[in-house]
Amino acid sequence: MSNSEQTISDRIQQKLDDLTRAERQLAHSILENYPASGLGPLTALAKDANVSAPTVARMVQKLGYKGYSEFQAELREELKAKAKDPIAKHDAWAEGVPSEHMLNRFTDAVIDNIRHTLGHIDPELFDLACSMVAAPKSRMYIVGGRITHTLAEYLFLHMQVIRPEVVHIQSTSNAWPHYLLDVKEGDVFVIFDMRRYENNTLKLAEMAHKKGAKLILFTDQWRSPIHRLADISFSSRIVVPSAWDSAASTLLLVETMISTVQNLCWGDTKDRAEELEKMFDQTRLFRKFT
Structure with missing residues (x-):
């Protein structure tokens, strides 16, 4: 296929x-x-x-x-x-290598993935997911897997500035059950689970769902088993001419969510960002040229 x-x-x-x-x-x-x-x-x-x-x-x-x-x-x-694992995927792709440069072939595949992904996104569901993430009275938990933890951390770093009460759970850690102690009904979990779906992430989702949390899932075109528990699922196309899958389509959705939630929370977000900048100045974390 x-x-x-x-x-x-x-x-x-x-x-x-x-x-x-x-x-x-x-x-x-x-x-x-x-x-x-x-x-x-x-x-x-x-x-x-x-x-x-x-x-x-x-x-x-x-x-x-x-x-x-x-x-x-x-x-x-x-x-x-x-x-398919990375070696099998690479072997399947290498059977018919086109003559064009990889930059063009890879870009074409990513653009096709993005178009197909966006074609299957319901704007109303996306807006609802962003509203759930922006809700100030619910704690937000972000969960990724072995590779998708990078997407989870990217979302987490932005959400830390945008709103309070944000928790990054690393499902690859044996300590992840500790995070579930404080989960309350109505809390929101954003979960990343792509193919070669991880048992830890599924178990975490099951336990969070049982406690009454709302689940927003970012997954692939085949859909993680977590989709059966999720309140909202977003499926991204991920296949590219590589031994590994592409995160570009998912990252586009994540960055769009960041922008949307920032706008929904802008009053509080502006105050938090200004306070953060003051702390950066005190720590001299970044160089200043003026």
């Missing part, structure tokens, strides 16, 4: 309004454990969703597939892509 193609999840979400009640029930059942949910026999999928076998056949055709076997074949390809 190339990075320019839609996933089956994309197709289902785009077609939801055109499906019958039974087909929508089936669609939601597939998405609950996607993409593994459709890997068994057609009859098993129908039974799990409590619909008839003809309902499965009809919906598969509405998604653009000739039959259930073609639908399953694409699901298997998605599952392979979801589980």
Whole structure:
């Protein structure tokens, strides 16, 4: 599956309004454990969703597939892509190296990822997520994984200035359960979880959800298992001509969130930023040329 193609999840979400009640029930059942949910026999999928076998056949055709076997074949390809490690991903990419310079090829892939990502973002949901993050009465927790901790730290450093009560949890640390002691109902967790999804991050999300926290998830096109718990999920396209995935699309969403929340909180943010600058002056942390 190339990075320019839609996933089956994309197709289902785009077609939801055109499906019958039974087909929508089936669609939601597939998405609950996607993409593994459709890997068994057609009859098993129908039974799990409590619909008839003809309902499965009809919906598969509405998604653009000739039959259930073609639908399953694409699901298997998605599952392979979801589980690829860096070496396997590089080998798959190197089979057909274009002649253009890497700067152009990589940039083209990133731009395509950004366009596809933005095309699937609901502006109202994005605004709602920003409002949740800006809410002054709720504590904000930010969580990343082995690689995505860099995105989490980037968001954390900005949010520290923008608003009070911001906590950065490192899920790779054995001490992360300590942070959950003070979580209250209505607190907001921003969680980053990309493919090769991490067990620690999932367990943390489950425990935070159980305590009544609101979850905002940044994930990839295949979606972390945490999406089933999240109040709001943002899926970014991440595939580029590299052994590693790209964070560019996700970073764009993060920086847009920072800008939006800053505007929502500007009165308090301005005071906090001015106080921070005074402390920088006292510590002589930065050079001044005037």
